[in-house]
Amino acid sequence: ETGVTxxxxxxxxxxxxxxxxxxEQHLGHNAMYWYKQxxxxxxxxxxVYNFKEQTENNSVPSRFSPECPNSSHLFLHLHTLQPEDxxxxxxxxxxxxxxxxxxxxxxxxxPGTRLTVx
Amino acid sequence: xxxxxQTQPGMFVQEKEAVTLDCTYxxxxxxxxxxxxxxxxxxxxxxxxxxxxxxxxxATEGRxxxxxxxxxxxxxxxxxxxxxxxxxxYFCAMREGPRVGNQFYFGTGTSLTVIx
Numbered sequence: 001e002t003g004v005t006x007x008x009x010x011x012x013x014x015x016x017x018x019x020x021x022x023x024e025q026h027l028g029h030n031a032m033y034w035y036k037q038x039x040x041x042x043x044x045x046x047x048v049y050n051f052k053e054q055t056e057n058n059s060v061p062s063r064f065s066p067e068c069p070n071s072s073h074l075f076l077h078l079h080t081l082q083p084e085d086x087x088x089x090x091x092x093x094x095x096x097x098x099x100x101x102x103x104x105x106x107x108x109x110x111p112g113t114r115l116t117v118x
Numbered sequence: 119x120x121x122x123x124q125t126q127p128g129m130f131v132q133e134k135e136a137v138t139l140d141c142t143y144x145x146x147x148x149x150x151x152x153x154x155x156x157x158x159x160x161x162x163x164x165x166x167x168x169x170x171x172x173x174x175x176x177a178t179e180g181r182x183x184x185x186x187x188x189x190x191x192x193x194x195x196x197x198x199x200x201x202x203x204x205x206x207x208y209f210c211a212m213r214e215g216p217r218v219g220n221q222f223y224f225g226t227g228t229s230l231t232v233i234x
Contacts, residue, residue: 033222042122043209043224088161106153107222109163 003027006091006110013081014118021076021113023091030095032074033107034066037088049074081117088112120144122210122225129230131200138185139195139228141210147171150214152193154184157207157227166208169193200232 003026013019025032034046046060049068063085065077074091092107123142131137143152154166169177169184177184185194193212197204210225 040226042226043211045222090161090163092163106165106168108165109155111160111162114161 004091004093004108004110006089006113008113009111010114010116012116012118013078015081015083017081018077018079020078021089021091021115023074023076023110025072025074025091025093025108025110027093027108028095029093029108030071031093032068032071033092033094034074034076035090035092037090037112043090047076078115081115083117086115086117088114120225121223122212124210124225124228126228127226129228131197131230131232133202133232133234134199136196136198137200137230139197139208139210139230141193141195141225143191143193143210143212143223145191145212145214147214150212152184152186153211153213154182154193154195155209155211155224156204157209159206163209167195197230202232202234205230205232 005024007022011019031050033048036044036046047057047066048055052068052071063080067075067077076089090112091110094105094107121144125140129137129139150171152169156164156166167177167179167182167184169186176186181198183196185196193210195208207227207229209227211222213222
C-alpha cells in the first residue's frame with residue numbers, strides 16, 4: 001500500500017462516453033501527476049499539479065481534462081476518446097521540498113486504471 | 119534524442135545471484151535526479167532508489183544500489199541476492215531541474231525474470 005489510490009481499476013468505454021478517473025493520495029503531498037503507460041512505450045507525463053495549480057500540460061489532447069480540487073484529489077475527465085487512448089493511466093504524488101539544487105523527491109504511484117476504449 | 123535509455127528489454131538471473139540493469143541518460147542540466155522504479159504484473163510502480171546529481175556517494179537501499187557514473191551519464195541498478203519476487207519490469211527515470219513539476223522522463227523498461 002503506497003498511500004495513493006485510484007478508481008476504477010478497470011474501465012471499458014465507448015468513444016462517445018464520458019467518464020472520470022479518480023486519484024486520491026493520503027501522504028500529505030502537494031504535487032500530483034497523471035501518466036499514460038502504453039505497451040512498449042515509455043511512461044508519458046500528461047499533467048502536473050503543484051499546490052493545486054497546473055504546472056505542466058504536455059500537449060495532451062483536449063479530450064483529456066484534469067481537475068485538482070485540492071492537494072489530495074486529482075481527477076481525469078474523459079470524453080470522446082479514441083481506441084489509441086487505451087492504456088494504463090497512472091496517478092502519482094510527491095512532496096515539494098522547495099527549490100535549490102536537490103532533486104528529490106520521488107513520486108509515489110497508484111495502482112493505475114486500465115482503460116479500454118471500444 | 120531519448121532522455122533515458124534502457125538497452126536491455128529482458129534479463130534473466132539465477133535466484134540469489136546479483137544482476138545489473140543498465141540505464142543511460144541525456145541532460146545538459148547540472149541539477150537533476152535519477153530514480154529507479156519496479157512494476158510488478160499488478161501494475162503499480164514502486165519506488166526503489168534515488169540518486170541526486172550532486173550526490174558523491176552511490177545510493178543504496180537494502181539489496182538495491184545505484185552505480186552512478188556521472189561522466190558517462192549512466193545510472194545502473196544493481197540488485198544483489200535476487201529473489202523470485204524481484205521478477206518485474208524495472209524503469210529508470212530522470213527529473214531535470216530543482217522544482218516539482220519539471221519534466222520527468224522514463225525509459226522503456228527492462229523485464230527481469232528471476233529463475234529458481
